[in-house]
Amino acid sequence: MNLIQEIDTPAIIVDLNIVKENINTYQKYCDGIGIKLRPHIKTHKIPALAKLQIRAGAVGVTAQKISEAEAIISEGGIDDILITYNIIGKKKLTALRNLSKKVKVSVVADSSFCIKGLSKTFEKAKEALPVLVECDTGANRCGVTNPQEACELAELINISPGLIFKGLMTYPPISQAQKINSFLSEAKKLIEEKNIAVNTVSIGGSPDMWKVQDIPIATEYRIGTYIFNDRSLVEKEICLDDKVALTVLATVVSTPTKNRAIIDAGSKVLTSDLFGMNDYGSVINFPELRITQLTEEHGTIVSEQNTNLKIGQKIRIIPNHACVVTNMLDEVNLIIEEKKLKKEKVIARGKVW
Amino acid sequence: MNLIQEIDTPAIIVDLNIVKENINTYQKYCDGIGIKLRPHIKTHKIPALAKLQIRAGAVGVTAQKISEAEAIISEGGIDDILITYNIIGKKKLTALRNLSKKVKVSVVADSSFCIKGLSKTFEKAKEALPVLVECDTGANRCGVTNPQEACELAELINISPGLIFKGLMTYPPISQAQKINSFLSEAKKLIEEKNIAVNTVSIGGSPDMWKVQDIPIATEYRIGTYIFNDRSLVEKEICLDDKVALTVLATVVSTPTKNRAIIDAGSKVLTSDLFGMNDYGSVINFPELRITQLTEEHGTIVSEQNTNLKIGQKIRIIPNHACVVTNMLDEVNLIIEEKKLKKEKVIARGKVW
Numbered sequence: 057m058n059l060i061q062e063i064d065t066p067a068i069i070v071d072l073n074i075v076k077e078n079i080n081t082y083q084k085y086c087d088g089i090g091i092k093l094r095p096h097i098k099t100h101k102i103p104a105l106a107k108l109q110i111r112a113g114a115v116g117v118t119a120q121k122i123s124e125a126e127a128i129i130s131e132g133g134i135d136d137i138l139i140t141y142n143i144i145g146k147k148k149l150t151a152l153r154n155l156s157k158k159v160k161v162s163v164v165a166d167s168s169f170c171i172k173g174l175s176k177t178f179e180k181a182k183e184a185l186p187v188l189v190e191c192d193t194g195a196n197r198c199g200v201t202n203p204q205e206a207c208e209l210a211e212l213i214n215i216s217p218g219l220i221f222k223g224l225m226t227y228p229p230i231s232q233a234q235k236i237n238s239f240l241s242e243a244k245k246l247i248e249e250k251n252i253a254v255n256t257v258s259i260g261g262s263p264d265m266w267k268v269q270d271i272p273i274a275t276e277y278r279i280g281t282y283i284f285n286d287r288s289l290v291e292k293e294i295c296l297d298d299k300v301a302l303t304v305l306a307t308v309v310s311t312p313t314k315n316r317a318i319i320d321a322g323s324k325v326l327t328s329d330l331f332g333m334n335d336y337g338s339v340i341n342f343p344e345l346r347i348t349q350l351t352e353e354h355g356t357i358v359s360e361q362n363t364n365l366k367i368g369q370k371i372r373i374i375p376n377h378a379c380v381v382t383n384m385l386d387e388v389n390l391i392i393e394e395k396k397l398k399k400e401k402v403i404a405r406g407k408v409w
Numbered sequence: 410m411n412l413i414q415e416i417d418t419p420a421i422i423v424d425l426n427i428v429k430e431n432i433n434t435y436q437k438y439c440d441g442i443g444i445k446l447r448p449h450i451k452t453h454k455i456p457a458l459a460k461l462q463i464r465a466g467a468v469g470v471t472a473q474k475i476s477e478a479e480a481i482i483s484e485g486g487i488d489d490i491l492i493t494y495n496i497i498g499k500k501k502l503t504a505l506r507n508l509s510k511k512v513k514v515s516v517v518a519d520s521s522f523c524i525k526g527l528s529k530t531f532e533k534a535k536e537a538l539p540v541l542v543e544c545d546t547g548a549n550r551c552g553v554t555n556p557q558e559a560c561e562l563a564e565l566i567n568i569s570p571g572l573i574f575k576g577l578m579t580y581p582p583i584s585q586a587q588k589i590n591s592f593l594s595e596a597k598k599l600i601e602e603k604n605i606a607v608n609t610v611s612i613g614g615s616p617d618m619w620k621v622q623d624i625p626i627a628t629e630y631r632i633g634t635y636i637f638n639d640r641s642l643v644e645k646e647i648c649l650d651d652k653v654a655l656t657v658l659a660t661v662v663s664t665p666t667k668n669r670a671i672i673d674a675g676s677k678v679l680t681s682d683l684f685g686m687n688d689y690g691s692v693i694n695f696p697e698l699r700i701t702q703l704t705e706e707h708g709t710i711v712s713e714q715n716t717n718l719k720i721g722q723k724i725r726i727i728p729n730h731a732c733v734v735t736n737m738l739d740e741v742n743l744i745i746e747e748k749k750l751k752k753e754k755v756i757a758r759g760k761v762w
Contacts, residue, residue: 169720198663310551328681
């Protein structure tokens with residue numbers, strides 16, 4: 057704790073022991089139910105942590121964007137990456153082709169437009185690009201909206217030069233297990249009837265991370281937040297407080313009234329993500345304190361009673377959403393052991409391209 | 410427009426002509442009512458834009474954090490900076506002292522704790538550090554909560570080695586003009602009765618930028634968003650759509666249904682800031698489209714009718730809050746004239762220290 061108190065604020069603190077525990081616990085869970093784990097690096101954006109996930113048994117990693125994938129493989133040690141995004145436009149397609157020369161890369165697609173762009177880019181490639189069809193099983197984001205459409209795109213991929221159909225992919229919520237099972241089973245059946253193999257069925261999401269066995273058709277699980285955990289997962293009782301590896305260290309800079317204190321972490325650190333909750337994080341060891349408002353560089357802490365906070369005092373906050381907090385700063389403070397700290401660059405920070 | 414269409418997405422576009430017009434219009438307004446303008450660089454974090462503000466007539470700039478101030482002066486050309494933040498802790502105080510050797514720097518304080526730290530740091534300095542007392546006139550953030558306390562801190566600054574009392578500072582909302590006038594007038598009177606000069610009364614904020622004359626006691630105005638404007642100011646009718654200089658360019662990556670399209674800008678570009686509004690930005694030229702949901706790298710656009718968007722199509726979005734969007738990416742695309750574009754680094758991005 058003394059080591060942490062010496063870090064200047066605002067700062068992101070990552071406890072490496074908890075990180076390792078989270079990685080191992082979940083890898084064991086996946087191994088136990090016989091599903092492959094493909095962690096999403098959007099949460100940490102740090103190559104060293106991705107490599108810990110691989111070493112623990114992950115089959116590869118997931119990235120959301122091309123530039124994020126480029127950054128995460130930059131140090132070596134990662135050779136299998138799935139980009140769960142429709143890659144559109146010449147520059148990004150060229151970047152994808154270049155990436156595929158360095159590591160084993162696969163992508164998703166949910167339209168013939170996207171598939172045609174991929175095929176044109178890879179038609180002369182030595183190895184075909186594996187493509188999964190993204191299915192919308194309830195998230196109302198990307199993805200084909202019915203099994204028939206999934207089958208049509210699988211057929212298109214199958215006949216497209218430079219591409220190989222790899223399987224189906226969906227994004228949470230998997231809480232609607234029945235819908236997901238029936239959508240994906242139906243799509244798989246239709247595709248197999250066309251004599252096309254469905255090798256991978258990739259699902260994911262932290263909120264339902266302990267219910268993966270409810271989707272027996274799945275072969276692969278993508279998950280990001282589990283490495284750090286956050287307030288959203290604590291509130292949903294997905295994890296306990298002591299399994300939260302990422303916290304924000306902040307300093308009290310003002311105590312204008314007895315029941316209000318101001319800290320030096322605002323929305324430019326904690327972000328405005330609420331995830332349907334009240335408040336912008338929870339203060340460790342001070343359950344009675346509430347972070348009720350953020351402006352860019354100030355966080356407002358209130359208490360019904362005296363906050364008992366003093367100017368200069370440092371506090372630790374569990375942020376609402378870990379995946380967006382790492383993206384705000386250039387580095388995190390990795391606590392390696394009680395007396396050892398290492399600053400680690402968030403190499404894929406801001407890589408939204 | 411063709412030039413913009415060639416920029417890869419997601420990207421921040423800044424129209425330099427509108428920037429200059431916004432700077433000049435507001436400088437003229439301040440000159441007209443006889444108030445000094447001290448723009449807040451937290452909005453753009455780009456030295457070149459700060460220098461445009463200075464050249465137009467600003468007396469100096471405002472920064473929120475030490476590291477932000479260090480970054481904004483790094484290219485030279487800025488020699489007067491007010492940091493509107495309580496500087497707490499040895500490392501930051503040392504950085505402040507170093508900064509004061511390079512440029513004219515002033516700060517605020519709202520506690521004796523903060524003042525003592527400043528005094529200890531500057532007691533042997535060649536020139537005294539100017540300090541303003543921050544007053545809470547209704548924002549419920551930092552600041553002393555009554556005029557008597559402001560006077561006590563002014564007296565403390567006045568007798569503290571290395572410091573010189575400069576005046577009073579408050580943060581919006583100035584919509585409560587009467588409260589602000591009476592608080593600041595009373596504080597000024599009390600301080601002057603102690604034979605201490607109140608040279609500066611610094612107020613600010615974009616939402617009330619055209620009502621500055623309602624606070625006659627103010628001598629200086631701090632404002633950030635006006636250089637770009639954003640959806641929050643358009644909605645409040647502070648500016649018109651055609652005075653918005655900063656937009657986000659995004660590409661449609663999926664059209665899963667007729668009335669839903671997905672773009673490649675999510676909360677890691679547009680941020681989750683809502684400012685009490687519905688939706689996450691407005692789509693230029695498509696008033697019928699709504700950005701109803703953001704995940705990290707996806708924006709969901711819906712329409713009651715057909716969205717009429719096509720995959721690969723680029724759209725421009727006015728973000729809810731410009732000041733947080735520039736902080737998400739490493740560079741902006743500055744449109745200098747119809748056929749000329751310059752990438753400009755957001756040098757103070759992520760400088761929350």
